[in-house]
Amino acid sequence: MTAANYGLDTDRASTADPLLVALRRRAAGRYAVDEFGGDPHLMDLVAPLFPLPVAVEHGERVPDLGPALLIANRGLGLLEPLAVTRAVRRAAGRRTRVVGAPELPIVGDALRTLGTIGYRPDDVAAMLRAGHLAAAPLGPTWFRGGAGAPPRELFVATLGFPVLPVAVRPGFPQNLPGRPWRVRFGEPLGPPPGTRSGDQLAAAELAEDVGEAVTALLADDA
Template identity: 30%
Template structure:
């Protein structure tokens, strides 16, 4: 995966004399080779439809300016991400639109050098274009079968247990974690014996402050909510530009599950307790991180 980013350095032959004029030529040759692979279909996708090359060279490339310059994301606790083995990253969800999922993906890909396989809502997989883009990005439907399969394969799986309750909560409830579903993620982690990495994301709450909702129209469109922000729908498409809040993403100490028996995944009390433990950990880290960040926007804003 990460070798894709390295190709440019590896590809340059050890001819120091050419060093000045080569990069441009080489980049062009590389671009053409890339185009050729794309138009002839000579690339691999995994059984979930993940296309690492497209993800790195095209999709993430579009997100990187947002990650670096718009939200100025700072990460910490990257040492808690295992280098190779499977793990389940559990994060808080917010922001009206799931931009936090995209930024988490950039953070883990570029800084921890691991593609994250997010488990998404049904709604995503029912929409044309988006469903297949999500699959090419490495993500899949949030269901126990897929989660177990990815974790067994040693993948880094990411999940937002709050779901729509989290991402669509009103601005007044910001940084208050919602209920963590039925704890399916905890059961999956126990079954696979992989560590749970609590992840706190601060900054996503302010990108689209949801101050109102049009439930009737949302129902009509089959959406979980139809947000009203100070800028949307008043400014039209311009209202879709996220506000440039300052972001912090922290990966906490792994919560081990390998001392449980896989059978314990069927014990609801144990699963609920583990779910609560993860939720409280994330809430406390979110609170601490929010204090550390200070105001979301520079003072002149």
């Protein structure tokens, strides 16, 4: 965080300003924008609008500081990333950058403002180098059921950063009575020590490990 960000941290979530203060701040342009087009102030403002009930397991495994790649199973595609985002916010008080947003005009730009990026491995690697938490699905998109296939090209680009397998189990959305969404974080995984960046074999093995870890977390949860 720098003073030039007008008191806003681009990584750590903060309490939203009261509406009038927030409007004044935005009218005066006193808010930060990050290199990926994310608007942390807007993220804090809209967070209360999505009150998805989430139960977090092993939240202590989410790092308090520094980069990590969270790899979660897929589902309907809209609420899974939101559940992961809320779980991380609750466990570590940090913002999560969701990977795999559609790169469409207007919609894509709006989603990027809320902290998402597309599925380019180079961009995900840049996001991790910038020290953010990135949440990616086991596949090129969040849609479709099942755990999904390990995204090997993503692991090649991001080799060396810690990877956290995540299992997301659906609950009832929007505070309807019933089970909350359950988000379980696995142990951090990484390539063997001494692995060179861009090592295809190490990335492929890590992808397999992460895929298996997510499947195991889902099986434990069932």
